[in-house]
Amino acid sequence: MSDTNTTRTDTTGADTNRTDTDRTDTNGTDTNGTDTNGTDTLLPVATPARTRAAVAELVRPQRRLALAALAVTVAATAVGLLVQPLLGRIVDLAAGRGSAAADAITTTAVLLVAVAVVQGVTTGLGLSLISRLGETTLARLRERFVERALGLPLERVEKAGAGDLTARVTADVSLIADAVRSALPELARSLLTIVLTLGALAVLDWRFLLAALLAVPVQAVTARWYVAHAVPLYARQRVAGSAQQQQLLDTVGGSATVRAFRLEREHTERVAERSASLVALMMSGVRLVLGFYSRLHIAEYIGLAAVLGTGCWLVGDGTASLGTATAAALYFHSLFTPVNAALVLLDDAQSATAGLARLVGVTDLPSPPVSARPAAAGDVEVTVRGVGHSYRTGHPVLEGVDLTIRPGERVALVGASGAGKTTLARLVAGIQRPTEGTVLVGGVPPAEPGRAGAGRTIALLTQETHVFAGPLADDLRLARADATDDELRSALQQVDALDWAEALPDGLRTVVGDGGHRLDGAQTQALALARLVLADPPLVILDEATAEAGSAGARALEKAVARAVDGRTALIVAHRLSQAATADRIVVMDAGRVVETGTHDELRAARGPYAALWDAWSDTRSPDVS
Incomplete structure (x- = not known):
C-alpha cells in the first residue's frame, strides 16, 4: 500500500494502522467518523x-453474456406462458364432453408436461447465465475496491475511522454478493414474466389487459412510497452499522487502555447507544416492509376482481369462451408471485444499492499516481x-519544528x-x-507526484509488523x-536472520503467519528489516521498530537495523537510547518542539535534557544492553 512516493505496509510489513502516542486522541475523529472540529470525514x-x-461500466465487457442470459430467460418465460391457455383448453374440452374431448384432454395434458420440462431446463440455464454475469461483475467491483482501498492515504482512512472501511469491505460486499446470487436472477425473471404475461392477456382480449392494469396504480404508488422511504432509511442503517463497528473496534482494540483508565462503563454505554x-x-x-405488503394485497384484490368481472361479462356476451376467461384469470393470478417478488426485491435492491454506492x-477515489524515476540510495x-x-x-502536537537530514545521515529522535x-x-x-510549514523529501513534498519510482522513496517501519500467511519467501x-x-538469502544474511530462516522446517518455503509457523517478536522485526533491504529505499523511517524485542535480543536487532539502513538517509524514533547513541545525530524533542540537537557525546557533555534522559535510562536499563 503506497502513496505517491511512500512505501509503507507492503514494503516493510509495518502495520501503519497504529495508535500514535503523540496524539491528543486516537484518530482526531470521534467514533462516528466525524472530525472533532465537526467536519464529516467518512x-x-x-x-x-x-x-x-x-454498474454499466462493469457489465459492458460482458455484453455477450448479458444478451445470452436475456435471450434464454425470455425463451423460458415465454414457454411457461403456454400453461394457462392449455389449462383453458382443458376447461373448454371438459365442458364439451365426449370421447373426442377426452382424447384431446389427454393430448393437452402431454403438452403441459412437455412445457414443464422445457421451461425447467431453459429456466435453469437462464439463471445460471445471470448468476455468472453477476458474479463476474461483482468480482471486478471487488478488485477495484481493494485496489483503491489499498491506495488510500492512511490519514484519509484514519479520519474516516477503520470501522467505515471495514464495514464496506465486509458487510456491504456480503450484502451485494447475496443480492447478486439470489435477488438479481429472481428479479430478472420476475420482470420478464410480468411483461410477457401482460402481453399474453392482451392476446386473449385487450379488455382483460385493461382490467389487469387497474392494479397498477396502487402498485406504482406503493412502490414509489416504499422507495422514497427505503432509500434514506437503508443509507442511515449502513452509516449506523459503520458507527457501531467503529465503536466496537475502538473498545475491543483499546481494551487495555480502557481498563487502565477505568473507562469500561463509558465505552459500554457508547456501544449500547450505537447498537x-x-x-x-x-x-x-420492519414496519416499512409490513406496510408495503399490506398495500400490495389491496392491489391484488382489485385486479383479480376486475379480471373475473370482465371474464363473466365477455362469456355472457359470447365474446369469449369459458376456457379463455379461465386462462385470463390464471394469467392474472400467476402475476401475484412475480409482481410481489419484484416489488419485495426492491427491499433487497435498495439495501444492496446503498452498499453498492x-x-x-471508494472505487471512484483517484488512484495513487505512479512516480517518474527511482531515486538512488x-x-x-x-x-x-x-x-x-x-x-x-x-x-498542537508540533510547533515550529525545523530539521534538516543530510543525504546518508542517520538521525535519531528521542x-x-x-x-x-x-x-x-x-x-x-x-x-x-503538516498543519503549518513545509516538509520536503528530495526537494518535493513526500506526497507530491513525479518523484521516485513506484513509491520506493520512503519506507516506514514500525513496531507493529505484520507477517502475511504463506511461505516465508513469498x-x-x-x-x-x-x-x-x-x-532473499542475501537480505536475510544482512540482518542476521538467515540462520534461523534456514533452520525452519522447510527453510524459506516454510508457511508462516496465521495457520503456519509462528515467528517471535525479534524474528518478525528481522523479517521486516529484510523486506526493507529488498525494497532498497533511499529514505528509511523507523518508528520504535525494535520496541517489541525483548532485552536479550535488543542488541542483535539494533545491529541488524544499523546494517539495514547503512548507506541510506534514516530517521529513527528511538525506543532505546542505546540505539540513539549510535546515530550520526540526535534530535531531542519536548512538548512538540526541538529542544536539543547534536551527537551523543556532545549532548552528554552539554548536561541538558538528553543527558538527563540518558542518566535516567542508564539507571533502569537491563544489564545486557549497552
Missing part, C-alpha cells in the same frame, strides 16, 4: 446516477521548516512519550500533511516481486 458515497454508471440506534433503524425497516464511492535530503501540526484545533516524535516521523513519511517478495532466492 469515505465518500456515490450518487445514484454515478452508481448506475459504474440501540441501529436496532431502532432496523425496526423502522458506498463501494463505488542515499541521495535524499529531508528538510523540515516551521512545521506545526494539530489533530484537533487548539491542541524524548518523552507525547513529545511529538511519531507525528514528525509520519509527516516526513507523507502519511499526514512474504519477503512483497517488497520486491522479482527477487531471486539468492537475493
Whole structure:
C-alpha cells in the first residue's frame, strides 16, 4: 500500500494502522467518523446516477453474456406462458364432453408436461447465465475496491475511522454478493414474466389487459412510497452499522487502555447507544416492509376482481369462451408471485444499492499516481521548516519544528512519550500533511507526484509488523516481486536472520503467519528489516521498530537495523537510547518542539535534557544492553 512516493505496509510489513502516542486522541475523529472540529470525514458515497454508471461500466465487457442470459430467460418465460391457455383448453374440452374431448384432454395434458420440462431446463440455464454475469461483475467491483482501498492515504482512512472501511469491505460486499446470487436472477425473471404475461392477456382480449392494469396504480404508488422511504432509511442503517463497528473496534482494540483508565462503563454505554440506534433503524425497516405488503394485497384484490368481472361479462356476451376467461384469470393470478417478488426485491435492491454506492464511492477515489524515476540510495535530503501540526484545533502536537537530514545521515529522535516524535516521523513519511510549514523529501513534498519510482522513496517501519500467511519467501517478495532466492538469502544474511530462516522446517518455503509457523517478536522485526533491504529505499523511517524485542535480543536487532539502513538517509524514533547513541545525530524533542540537537557525546557533555534522559535510562536499563 503506497502513496505517491511512500512505501509503507507492503514494503516493510509495518502495520501503519497504529495508535500514535503523540496524539491528543486516537484518530482526531470521534467514533462516528466525524472530525472533532465537526467536519464529516467518512469515505465518500456515490450518487445514484454515478452508481448506475459504474454498474454499466462493469457489465459492458460482458455484453455477450448479458444478451445470452436475456435471450434464454425470455425463451423460458415465454414457454411457461403456454400453461394457462392449455389449462383453458382443458376447461373448454371438459365442458364439451365426449370421447373426442377426452382424447384431446389427454393430448393437452402431454403438452403441459412437455412445457414443464422445457421451461425447467431453459429456466435453469437462464439463471445460471445471470448468476455468472453477476458474479463476474461483482468480482471486478471487488478488485477495484481493494485496489483503491489499498491506495488510500492512511490519514484519509484514519479520519474516516477503520470501522467505515471495514464495514464496506465486509458487510456491504456480503450484502451485494447475496443480492447478486439470489435477488438479481429472481428479479430478472420476475420482470420478464410480468411483461410477457401482460402481453399474453392482451392476446386473449385487450379488455382483460385493461382490467389487469387497474392494479397498477396502487402498485406504482406503493412502490414509489416504499422507495422514497427505503432509500434514506437503508443509507442511515449502513452509516449506523459503520458507527457501531467503529465503536466496537475502538473498545475491543483499546481494551487495555480502557481498563487502565477505568473507562469500561463509558465505552459500554457508547456501544449500547450505537447498537440501540441501529436496532431502532432496523425496526423502522420492519414496519416499512409490513406496510408495503399490506398495500400490495389491496392491489391484488382489485385486479383479480376486475379480471373475473370482465371474464363473466365477455362469456355472457359470447365474446369469449369459458376456457379463455379461465386462462385470463390464471394469467392474472400467476402475476401475484412475480409482481410481489419484484416489488419485495426492491427491499433487497435498495439495501444492496446503498452498499453498492458506498463501494463505488471508494472505487471512484483517484488512484495513487505512479512516480517518474527511482531515486538512488542515499541521495535524499529531508528538510523540515516551521512545521506545526494539530489533530484537533487548539491542541498542537508540533510547533515550529525545523530539521534538516543530510543525504546518508542517520538521525535519531528521542524524548518523552507525547513529545511529538511519531507525528514528525509520519509527516516526513507523507502519511499526514503538516498543519503549518513545509516538509520536503528530495526537494518535493513526500506526497507530491513525479518523484521516485513506484513509491520506493520512503519506507516506514514500525513496531507493529505484520507477517502475511504463506511461505516465508513469498512474504519477503512483497517488497520486491522479482527477487531471486539468492537475493532473499542475501537480505536475510544482512540482518542476521538467515540462520534461523534456514533452520525452519522447510527453510524459506516454510508457511508462516496465521495457520503456519509462528515467528517471535525479534524474528518478525528481522523479517521486516529484510523486506526493507529488498525494497532498497533511499529514505528509511523507523518508528520504535525494535520496541517489541525483548532485552536479550535488543542488541542483535539494533545491529541488524544499523546494517539495514547503512548507506541510506534514516530517521529513527528511538525506543532505546542505546540505539540513539549510535546515530550520526540526535534530535531531542519536548512538548512538540526541538529542544536539543547534536551527537551523543556532545549532548552528554552539554548536561541538558538528553543527558538527563540518558542518566535516567542508564539507571533502569537491563544489564545486557549497552
